[in-house]
Amino acid sequence: MTGRAEILSTPSEAAPARPAAAWRRDPLLVGILVVIAAVCLGLVGLQPAPYLVNAIGQLAAFAILAVSLDLVWGYLGILSLGHGLFFAIGGYVCAMHLLAHAFAVTGVAPDFVQFMGWTALPAYWAGLTHAPYALALALGLAAAVAFVFGLASFRSRVNGVYFSIISQALVYVAMLLMFRNDTGLGGNNGMTGFPLLFGYPMGSAAVTTGLALAALGTLAAVLVGTRALVAGPIGRRMLACRDDETRLRTLGYGTTRLKLAIWCLSAMIAALAGVLYVPQVGIINPRVLSPDLSIEIAVWMAIGGIGRLGGAVIGAVAINALKFWLSAALPEAWPFILSGLVLVVVLALPNGLLDLATLRTRPTWLRGGAPR
Amino acid sequence: MSALVVENLTVTFGRFRALDALSLAVDPGEIRAVIGPNGAGKTTLLDVISGITKPVSGRVLIGDGIDLTTRSEAEIAKAGIRRKFQKPSVFPALTIRENLEIGCGTGLSATERPARIAEILAETGLAPREHAQAGALAHGEKQWLEIGMVLASNPRIILLDEPVAGLSDSETERTAALIRSLRRLDRAILVIEHDMAFVEAIADRVTVLHEGRTLFEGSLHGARADSRVIEVFLGR
Numbered sequence: 061m062t063g064r065a066e067i068l069s070t071p072s073e074a075a076p077a078r079p080a081a082a083w084r085r086d087p088l089l090v091g092i093l094v095v096i097a098a099v100c101l102g103l104v105g106l107q108p109a110p111y112l113v114n115a116i117g118q119l120a121a122f123a124i125l126a127v128s129l130d131l132v133w134g135y136l137g138i139l140s141l142g143h144g145l146f147f148a149i150g151g152y153v154c155a156m157h158l159l160a161h162a163f164a165v166t167g168v169a170p171d172f173v174q175f176m177g178w179t180a181l182p183a184y185w186a187g188l189t190h191a192p193y194a195l196a197l198a199l200g201l202a203a204a205v206a207f208v209f210g211l212a213s214f215r216s217r218v219n220g221v222y223f224s225i226i227s228q229a230l231v232y233v234a235m236l237l238m239f240r241n242d243t244g245l246g247g248n249n250g251m252t253g254f255p256l257l258f259g260y261p262m263g264s265a266a267v268t269t270g271l272a273l274a275a276l277g278t279l280a281a282v283l284v285g286t287r288a289l290v291a292g293p294i295g296r297r298m299l300a301c302r303d304d305e306t307r308l309r310t311l312g313y314g315t316t317r318l319k320l321a322i323w324c325l326s327a328m329i330a331a332l333a334g335v336l337y338v339p340q341v342g343i344i345n346p347r348v349l350s351p352d353l354s355i356e357i358a359v360w361m362a363i364g365g366i367g368r369l370g371g372a373v374i375g376a377v378a379i380n381a382l383k384f385w386l387s388a389a390l391p392e393a394w395p396f397i398l399s400g401l402v403l404v405v406v407l408a409l410p411n412g413l414l415d416l417a418t419l420r421t422r423p424t425w426l427r428g429g430a431p432r
Numbered sequence: 433m434s435a436l437v438v439e440n441l442t443v444t445f446g447r448f449r450a451l452d453a454l455s456l457a458v459d460p461g462e463i464r465a466v467i468g469p470n471g472a473g474k475t476t477l478l479d480v481i482s483g484i485t486k487p488v489s490g491r492v493l494i495g496d497g498i499d500l501t502t503r504s505e506a507e508i509a510k511a512g513i514r515r516k517f518q519k520p521s522v523f524p525a526l527t528i529r530e531n532l533e534i535g536c537g538t539g540l541s542a543t544e545r546p547a548r549i550a551e552i553l554a555e556t557g558l559a560p561r562e563h564a565q566a567g568a569l570a571h572g573e574k575q576w577l578e579i580g581m582v583l584a585s586n587p588r589i590i591l592l593d594e595p596v597a598g599l600s601d602s603e604t605e606r607t608a609a610l611i612r613s614l615r616r617l618d619r620a621i622l623v624i625e626h627d628m629a630f631v632e633a634i635a636d637r638v639t640v641l642h643e644g645r646t647l648f649e650g651s652l653h654g655a656r657a658d659s660r661v662i663e664v665f666l667g668r
């Protein structure tokens with residue numbers, strides 16, 4: 061074969077992306093990680109007003125949620141319009157832990173327990189006072205629900221719009237279920253009034269800052285981890301599956317397992333976002349399961365840019381920061397502003413806000429690194 | 433024993449019969465061309481062999497008696513069957529090299545892959561462009577890249593759907609030479625093509641398909657002399 065000479069000369073070029081360093085070759089991601097580090101330092105050093113610290117922590121939780129959707133939508137082409145379900149699973153389990161913990165420490169039963177006329181927590185709350193168990197339950201439950209739903213859908217080759225619609229139906233059904241008062245999960249009112257976190261009073265400066273740092277740290281870890289995944293051989297298979305699933309199957313790859321694994325991973329990341337979100341916002345109720353929230357996650361991404369991880373972060377942070385600010389200033393205008401933004405972005409910047417960078421200065425790193 | 437046997441295959445789309453009790457056998461070492469007018473069912477035949485379309489009745493057997501109609505696309509590919517699509521199907525977001533890496537399939541270990549990829553890059557002449565994004569390639573390069581992806585795993589049955597469509601004359605000649613060089617005693621090649629000069633250059637035998645049935649089977653020379661074949665091709 062004439063190829064022998066090339067065999068000897070190419071391996072260094074050919075070496076596949078080494079996952080450990082994958083994030084370094086994505087300047088957008090490096091930039092975001094630097095910003096995250098700077099914000100963390102700022103939180104510790106400057107001690108900004110608690111409401112600002114809290115807002116930053118919530119934004120980080122939303123960014124994690126957006127990254128989880130980008131993993132399946134941007135890299136596998138699976139648009140979930142039900143990711144609020146996994147976020148809610150994380151949120152609910154976290155709320156259960158906080159209430160169980162407070163009950164154990166203070167002896168005061170949570171509101172909904174008193175409301176239902178019960179004296180103790182339902183039996184299935186057992187063990188939730190332990191944080192590691194609660195975390196494992198949140199992630200495990202999200203993965204289990206995702207697995208069952210994913211297996212049923214992917215095996216029967218439910219794809220595209222059909223999958224999106226069914227995922228939306230799923231979150232809606234979950235919302236109806238959670239509105240019932242007899243589930244032992246707070247019903248309509250949800251769960252709120254979390255007095256303690258690991259024994260420390262909720263709302264104290266230290267806890268607020270700690271939560272924000274935890275959310276930012278988790279976001280950074282999720283970004284580095286998902287980037288390593290998508291830059292490696294599995295990521296290449298994900299892109300191949302996104303662009304032509306039949307082609308990939310006819311090359312000898314069963315795609316169901318790949319899709320199922322990434323789908324479950326995405327659900328767990330979304331649950332992690334929910335775990336971090338609930339103690340910061342101080343409440344969880346069935347409204348996180350409303351279809352609008354799940355659609356909104358897709359909107360953040362469409363605005364930030366799909367299939368770049370960093371785009372999801374930018375979209376989630378930009379839209380939610382705007383929402384925090386405007387829903388105080390002009391609450392009625394928010395839906396109109398959001399719709400307007402979507403229209404502008406879809407018409408003028410098909411790849412989301414990331415297009416802005418390429419429009420003006422056209423730095424090569426943003427052009428060369430097309431959606432990967 | 434035949435390398436690939438198609439037995440009484442019937443495929444319907446609604447009430448329309450795309451394949452009508454079609455039978456066909458390809459020998460090991462043979463290059464078979466399937467020709468026929470548009471809509472004759474040529475692509476549908478490959479869709480059934482590669483597991484994308486399930487037939488209403490009939491079987492597709494390979495050497496060891498495995499019936500492909502009961503297998504999934506991935507299982508069929510793992511049995512050593514690769515197919516090039518009519519519309520060039522490469523992964524646009526990946527580079528040439530990454531496409532070939534996926535083309536190696538699950539049968540080649542990670543340590544064997546670089547050498548195999550280097551061979552394919554050399555054979556297809558794509559070596560200088562190995563880091564180019566497949567989505568940005570010219571049509572001819574895409575055709576060759578897809579052929580390279582098909583060859584990377586060393587398949588024992590190769591199915592090519594119009595491999596020279598849209599190629600220039602010189603590219604067509606190079607493709608013909610490449611396909612001839614793929615002939616091996618333990619390999620069967622099925623090529624669908626409209627370009628008769630190309631068919632003449634590569635095929636041992638031709639099967640003429642018309643309305644889902646075999647109209648003629650034998651040499652291309654014989655096909656050209658067959659009155660029914662002439663009627664179908666000229667009567668359009």
Ligand SMILES: Nc1ncnc2c1ncn2[C@@H]1O[C@H](COP(=O)(O)OP(=O)(O)OP(=O)(O)O)[C@@H](O)[C@H]1O
Pocket residue numbers: 445450468469470471472473474475476477518
């Ligand atoms: N999924 C489908 N649904 C309905 N009809 C189909 C489908 N796939 C193919 N057909 C029909 O089956 C017939 C055979 O199609 P096929 O693609 O196999 O033809 P072909 O011989 O490959 O033609 P060409 O030379 O144009 O590629 C055509 O009439 C086509 O319209």
Ligand SMILES: [Mg+2]
Pocket residue numbers: 474475476518593
């Ligand atoms: Mg065809």
